[in-house]
């Protein structure tokens with residue numbers, strides 16, 4: 001954490017009367033939580049400012065809070081754009097970031113490209129929401145129970161209940177303080193994030209039984225949409241199940257392929273507990289964290305190529321170990 005830098009972000013926020021907060025496409029609870037928590041904290045601190053959290057809303061994440069629809073054009077000179085939880089311009093949802101003059105990026109993903117403004121990147125944070133907690137704790141930005149709860153949702157979700165790295169004592173102290181101070185209902189938060197229908201569990205059963213594992217310890221599955229719908233699930237939900245396979249000794253890297261019919265592309269979710277995967281994911285129109293990435297390709301041939309490439313990555317990793 002860089003307190004001086006956080007104070008600089010606060011003073012930028014103070015300067016502008018209209019602020020737009022964006023995040024990545026295909027949002028998760030950390031992406032939506034971080035933009036909503038930041039918006040609400042700024043509104044609480046500066047009631048006269050116009051602050052919006054924009055981007056496509058997702059019905060299953062409505063419990064986190066409501067996003068804003070904007071009708072007016074965003075002023076080039078007088079508006080501040082804050083991008084949270086997103087490392088590259090192409091993945092920003094809702095506006096073309098390169099068209100704006102005053103931009104702040106607040107992110108915990110490895111650096112990909114500059115947004116031509118202030119960049120605060122902390123890859124030692126488990127989530128964008130953890131960085132915003134630091135921002136609020138170290139500046140005059142205000143917090144209330146609702147902001148605290150939203151931040152906690154992002155932290156819990158991105159760290160998968162404090163399972164994934166980076167999670168450390170410092171984070172647990174910060175979270176404990178938050179829960180105590182705002183009397184947060186941890187059980188209720190867990191329920192809103194993790195409650196799911198039996199059809200999801202049955203789909204996981206299908207995945208368990210059909211995951212292919214190579215001799216180089218790569219696991220993969222292509223989950224066809226008719227299979228997904230036969231379990232009453234949706235492709236995005238199916239690809240999210242990838243996070244439940246973190247501690248299987250038979251594989252090092254695992255990837256789930258689903259089809260996005262609307263955009264006519266294959267989406268690949270990739271996780272690792274060994275090889276660094278985001279660089280190879282970038283070759284396939286993707287990227288992300290070193291052990292948690294995504295990719296998008298157009299054809300089945302490219303899917304096969306990607307699987308072969310990740311298999312080679314595992315092979316190299318095993319050889320060098």
Ligand SMILES: [Mn+2]
Nearest residue numbers: 030085128158
């Ligand atoms: Mn995140």
